[in-house]
Amino acid sequence: MIEDTVSIKITKTPNSRLQEVDWDNLPFGKVFSDHMLVMDYKDGAWQQPEIVPFQSLQLHPATSAIHYGQSIFEGMKANRTKEDEVLIFRPDLNAKRFADSCIRMCMPVVPEELFTDLIKKVVDLDREWIPKKEGYSLYIRPFMFATDDYIGIKPSDNYKFIIFTCPVGAYYSQPVRVKIEEYYTRAAQGGVGRAKTAGNYAASLYPAKLAQEQGFHQLVWTDAVEHKYIEESGTMNIIFIKDGKLITPSEEKDTILKSVTKRSVVEIARHWGFEVEERNISVEEVVQGLKEGTITDAFGAGTAATIAQIAAIGYRDEVFDLPPLESREVSNRIKNYLNDLKAGKIEDDMNWLIRF
Numbered sequence: 001m002i003e004d005t006v007s008i009k010i011t012k013t014p015n016s017r018l019q020e021v022d023w024d025n026l027p028f029g030k031v032f033s034d035h036m037l038v039m040d041y042k043d044g045a046w047q048q049p050e051i052v053p054f055q056s057l058q059l060h061p062a063t064s065a066i067h068y069g070q071s072i073f074e075g076m077k078a079n080r081t082k083e084d085e086v087l088i089f090r091p092d093l094n095a096k097r098f099a100d101s102c103i104r105m106c107m108p109v110v111p112e113e114l115f116t117d118l119i120k121k122v123v124d125l126d127r128e129w130i131p132k133k134e135g136y137s138l139y140i141r142p143f144m145f146a147t148d149d150y151i152g153i154k155p156s157d158n159y160k161f162i163i164f165t166c167p168v169g170a171y172y173s174q175p176v177r178v179k180i181e182e183y184y185t186r187a188a189q190g191g192v193g194r195a196k197t198a199g200n201y202a203a204s205l206y207p208a209k210l211a212q213e214q215g216f217h218q219l220v221w222t223d224a225v226e227h228k229y230i231e232e233s234g235t236m237n238i239i240f241i242k243d244g245k246l247i248t249p250s251e252e253k254d255t256i257l258k259s260v261t262k263r264s265v266v267e268i269a270r271h272w273g274f275e276v277e278e279r280n281i282s283v284e285e286v287v288q289g290l291k292e293g294t295i296t297d298a299f300g301a302g303t304a305a306t307i308a309q310i311a312a313i314g315y316r317d318e319v320f321d322l323p324p325l326e327s328r329e330v331s332n333r334i335k336n337y338l339n340d341l342k343a344g345k346i347e348d349d350m351n352w353l354i355r356f
């Protein structure tokens, strides 16, 4: 049971679509559960949250988020165990990051505890939508955008906060091929790279498309100033295994989106006794490590894929293949641990899960 910390008005759908779902064939992000939560901000305060049947929104053409981009989101996953218990992985960190995004984008903060409670409520109501199949989960998308009907640039006075959920299958079916990007930039110091804000993703589409035309799935972004240091990859943070150590770009700069998955990898690896270095990593160090074979593993960390092992890294005109997946002891172990933990198959030693 979930405690009632906030009063929510609930209108259930009279027509559940649950029976229409093809559970063995779930594309990512195209199937939506029966309900969504909506909470408006107006007159300087959050209004009563409502859970309503999943439906389209009606928007004024001058809705300011569409024009000027005050729009932020989060992404997390819920799983359901064989015993029908719902597990969500570290939502407190998403709540914190959402609050940070709010502040950076001049949007009113959703109190962290409220954020987590609202997620629990909407997931609980649609708990039958959480797939039970191995590797599948319920993707949770909280987001918020400016709703003033006003064609002028200023922070909006009105906002909508919404949470909807999608049952999803696996995100990447195969190891990814990535390319080190030396011209385009995802985020510059002092910009909005640390916020999970809509425009960052729009800005990445064109360079990602060019890389896809060259046979890569994703880019590895480098710093905006010199393009000499590795930042992150697509919507994942990046980790390398070099000389047996985990190395990953430091989050101290505000150009990297702080990943909940990456944080968890770092914490569990340290707990297991691995040496972990969070520091600057130059492109040169990576290329040399790949050439000399001191880099034996590389992977992306993010909620959608959890751990996406990297098959090959493109740099200028060269492509470096990484060792076969069977030899990737560290990333295999981390991947299995996180997947088993999230599915409720192993003890939650780190106290990372909430359950209801």
Ligand SMILES: *Cc1c(COP(=O)(O)O)cnc(C)c1O
Residues within 6 Å of the ligand: 075, 196, 232, 234, 235, 236, 237, 257, 258, 259, 260, 261, 262, 301, 302, 303, 304
């Ligand atoms: C969401 C996101 C990540 C991954 O963060 P998780 O909390 O692990 O899901 C990494 N980079 C970017 C740019 C992202 O938007």
